[in-house]
Amino acid sequence: MRIELVKRPERSKLFAALSPFIALGLTLIAGAIMFSLLGKSPVEALYYYFIDPLREVWSLHELAVKAAPLILIAVGLSICYLSNNWNIGAEGQFIIGAITGSILPVMFPDFQSWIVLPLMLLMGVAGGAAYGAIPAYLKVRFNTNEILTSLMLVYVAQLFLDWMVRGPWRNPAGMNFPETRTFSPSAVLPEIWSASGRANWGFVFAIVAAVALWFMLSRTLRGFEVQVLGQSPRAGKFAGFSQSRMVFFAFLVSGGLAGLAGISEVSGAIGQLRPTISPGYGFAAIIVAFLGRLNPLGIIAAGLVLALSYLGGEAAQISIGVSDKVVRAFQGMLLFFVLACDTLILYRIRFVGASAAKTVEARQNV
Amino acid sequence: MKKTILSFAAAAAVMSFGTMAAQAATKACFIYVGPIGDFGWSYQHHQGLEEMKKALGDQVETAYLESVPEGADAERAIERFARSGCNIVFTTSFGYMDPTNKVAGKFPDVKFEHATGYKREHPNVATYNSRFYEGRYVQGVIAAKLSKAGVAGYIASFPIPEVVMGINAFVLGAQSVNPDFKVKVVWANTWFDPGKEADAAKALIDQGVDIITQHTDSTAPMQVATERGIKAFGQASDMIKFGEKTQLTSIVDDWGPYYIERVKAVIDGSWKQQDVWGGMKEGHVVMAPFTNMPDDVKALAEETTAKIKSGSFNPFTGPIAKQDGSEWLKAGEVAEDGVLLGMNFYVKGVDDKLPQ
Numbered sequence: 164m165r166i167e168l169v170k171r172p173e174r175s176k177l178f179a180a181l182s183p184f185i186a187l188g189l190t191l192i193a194g195a196i197m198f199s200l201l202g203k204s205p206v207e208a209l210y211y212y213f214i215d216p217l218r219e220v221w222s223l224h225e226l227a228v229k230a231a232p233l234i235l236i237a238v239g240l241s242i243c244y245l246s247n248n249w250n251i252g253a254e255g256q257f258i259i260g261a262i263t264g265s266i267l268p269v270m271f272p273d274f275q276s277w278i279v280l281p282l283m284l285l286m287g288v289a290g291g292a293a294y295g296a297i298p299a300y301l302k303v304r305f306n307t308n309e310i311l312t313s314l315m316l317v318y319v320a321q322l323f324l325d326w327m328v329r330g331p332w333r334n335p336a337g338m339n340f341p342e343t344r345t346f347s348p349s350a351v352l353p354e355i356w357s358a359s360g361r362a363n364w365g366f367v368f369a370i371v372a373a374v375a376l377w378f379m380l381s382r383t384l385r386g387f388e389v390q391v392l393g394q395s396p397r398a399g400k401f402a403g404f405s406q407s408r409m410v411f412f413a414f415l416v417s418g419g420l421a422g423l424a425g426i427s428e429v430s431g432a433i434g435q436l437r438p439t440i441s442p443g444y445g446f447a448a449i450i451v452a453f454l455g456r457l458n459p460l461g462i463i464a465a466g467l468v469l470a471l472s473y474l475g476g477e478a479a480q481i482s483i484g485v486s487d488k489v490v491r492a493f494q495g496m497l498l499f500f501v502l503a504c505d506t507l508i509l510y511r512i513r514f515v516g517a518s519a520a521k522t523v524e525a526r527q528n529v
Numbered sequence: 530m531k532k533t534i535l536s537f538a539a540a541a542a543v544m545s546f547g548t549m550a551a552q553a554a555t556k557a558c559f560i561y562v563g564p565i566g567d568f569g570w571s572y573q574h575h576q577g578l579e580e581m582k583k584a585l586g587d588q589v590e591t592a593y594l595e596s597v598p599e600g601a602d603a604e605r606a607i608e609r610f611a612r613s614g615c616n617i618v619f620t621t622s623f624g625y626m627d628p629t630n631k632v633a634g635k636f637p638d639v640k641f642e643h644a645t646g647y648k649r650e651h652p653n654v655a656t657y658n659s660r661f662y663e664g665r666y667v668q669g670v671i672a673a674k675l676s677k678a679g680v681a682g683y684i685a686s687f688p689i690p691e692v693v694m695g696i697n698a699f700v701l702g703a704q705s706v707n708p709d710f711k712v713k714v715v716w717a718n719t720w721f722d723p724g725k726e727a728d729a730a731k732a733l734i735d736q737g738v739d740i741i742t743q744h745t746d747s748t749a750p751m752q753v754a755t756e757r758g759i760k761a762f763g764q765a766s767d768m769i770k771f772g773e774k775t776q777l778t779s780i781v782d783d784w785g786p787y788y789i790e791r792v793k794a795v796i797d798g799s800w801k802q803q804d805v806w807g808g809m810k811e812g813h814v815v816m817a818p819f820t821n822m823p824d825d826v827k828a829l830a831e832e833t834t835a836k837i838k839s840g841s842f843n844p845f846t847g848p849i850a851k852q853d854g855s856e857w858l859k860a861g862e863v864a865e866d867g868v869l870l871g872m873n874f875y876v877k878g879v880d881d882k883l884p885q
Contacts (some may be wrong), residue, residue, distance in 0.1 A: 338871040
């Protein structure tokens with residue numbers, strides 16, 4: 164017997180709306196079973212996972228800190244993926260944006276003025292976009308596979324950052340440790356409401372970017388172009404849309420937003436460059452983009468949910484003493500159920516019996 | 530259904546009593562950079578926690594977070610501990626230095642202990658570290674005695690002073706036996722990545738080294754050495770069960786005594802800011818049993834260990850030349866701690882260019 168996925172002729176609107184909730188329900192059930200098997204109270208575990216991080220204001224701030232880069236990168240990626248450009252290298256664009264954005268505070272620490280911060284952000288955007296333009300150029304000019312080139316450029320960026328903080332940009336007063344000098348106050352992205360926590364303007368950028376891209380995708384010709392070229396390049400050609408310009412557009416937007424996320428993270432949350440500045444935001448954002456179904460507004464929700472699962476995982480580790488691995492397994496379950504539910508909206512499962520399979524094969528052989 | 534309600538009630542009870550219990554016992558909290566199952570750095574810190582828990586019993590309550598990335602996440606993790614009623618927080622990796630100091634400024638009543646760092650910006654931050662280089666010198670002595678090739682392989686993590694210091698101490702130990710001894714270095718650029726560490730070990734063995742030592746935290750190099758039938762040194766913990774016929778000795782980080790001392794100090798209110806750099810003498814650095822070597826080598830290793838432990842000998846005693854041949858320490862001169870803590874040069878005999 165064989166199992167096949169068959170595309171449904173039309174998707175149910177009802178289940179499309181319900182699917183995230185079904186997925187969440189299934190995750191809760193599976194998670195409860197896992198926690199019981201580990202001898203922990205499932206109710207307590209789920210409480211620490213989903214409720215505890217939302218109870219205190221400082222924790223909400225932390226949620227915003229964690230979600231901001233994910234959302235910012237993911238909304239950019241949604242443009243890429245909708246237009247059929249597979250940018251896997253947001254992590255690299257994030258890092259390069261962080262580096263170019265840090266040029267002023269690291270090389271000219273005495274230049275302190277209100278203009279420093281806006282310049283840093285612009286340079287971060289420019290750096291990320293320029294780095295994103297490399298795979299775009301290679302794709303348009305040489306028809307290379309952008310999945311490979313963008314991914315490999317991630318490693319280049321990581322090693323470049325590593326070299327910078329150990330070599331030319333090492334803090335002269337830092338005992339030879341691999342980090343840059345800490346940014347001067349005028350180079351630090353301010354906190355939104357510093358009395359209550361450390362969420363910075365990066366979160367505001369993320370929301371603004373998401374709303375702006377949502378508007379562009381759903382209300383403008385450019386958004387229509389993205390969708391048409393993504394779904395049918397041929398149709399797009401007939402409509403007079405340029406495929407190569409779309410490649411550049413998608414990579415520049417997503418690279419620029421990843422770069423903005425990078426410099427916001429470094430300036431707002433870390434305060435200096437270090438050998439590693441991202442726990443894989445560029446890759447996690449790919450998950451966020453798909454969790455949010457490539458809709459910028461959905462991505463805001465998805466980014467917050469993923470961030471919550473990180474924070475909740477920490478709370479669960481501390482409070483009920485489950486290991487870090489359990490926490491990640493639980494996170495994996497959440498993603499598995501969400502993607503599985505979505506798959507079942509678009510496809511149905513067909514069990515093909517042995518005899519039926521033979522007929523199919525026989526037919527194929529003819 | 531009844532059961533669900535019961536566990537609801539239990540959960541609620543746990544939550545409301547949680548804060549009360551915290552007031553009765555002193556709460557000590559730990560943040561690890563790797564998994565506690567790495568059998569290296571984080572594992573050893575966790576062993577220290579267990580030892581402290583055993584020694585102090587009901588007086589102390591503990592919590593830990595493992596695999597906390599250095600960067601923005603660290604600050605949140607530390608702050609979470611400070612808010613959840615911890616009286617003392619141990620942050621056990623260099624990259625937690627600035628987040629530790631930042632959070633310490635916000636929570637003046639909580640004590641913070643940062644391992645391997647140098648910043649103490651607030652009176653409630655102390656730093657601690659161990660002189661692992663003392664053990665590496667002993668390893669160097671053993672390596673030079675046993676190696677037929679006259680070359681040892683060194684799997685290093687990141688070119689920070691701590692690691693460079695270890696490489697230099699190893700070379701100096703080896704040269705005390707064989708002045709022409711060479712060390713080949715591979716930078717794995719990770720603290721914990723069994724795959725990369727194993728590859729580094731294979732690459733070194735293929736280049737003809739017949740002893741390897743590591744400054745990364747997994748047991749992978751030990752296992753590769755066992756497969757290839759050469760000898761190796763363990764790292765951070767006694768890795769003898771991963772190489773019964775392979776391990777010569779291991780530098781064991783024994784954090785237990787320090788953790789007991791410091792948590793006790795919090796309990797009786799005598800905790801003060803300090804900067805501790807303990808070595809063999811203080812019992813922070815312990816050599817695992819000398820195994821898989823002839824008796825004369827063992828005797829020499831024990832003698833060297835005893836000399837360092839008693840304080841009569843310092844591995845960084847001149848004459849020592851830098852890699853380019855220029856003089857670093859004059860005969861009889863001993864390196865200052867400040868220089869060691871910022872070390873960014875090799876001594877003569879290292880077959881590698883220090884990444885700058």
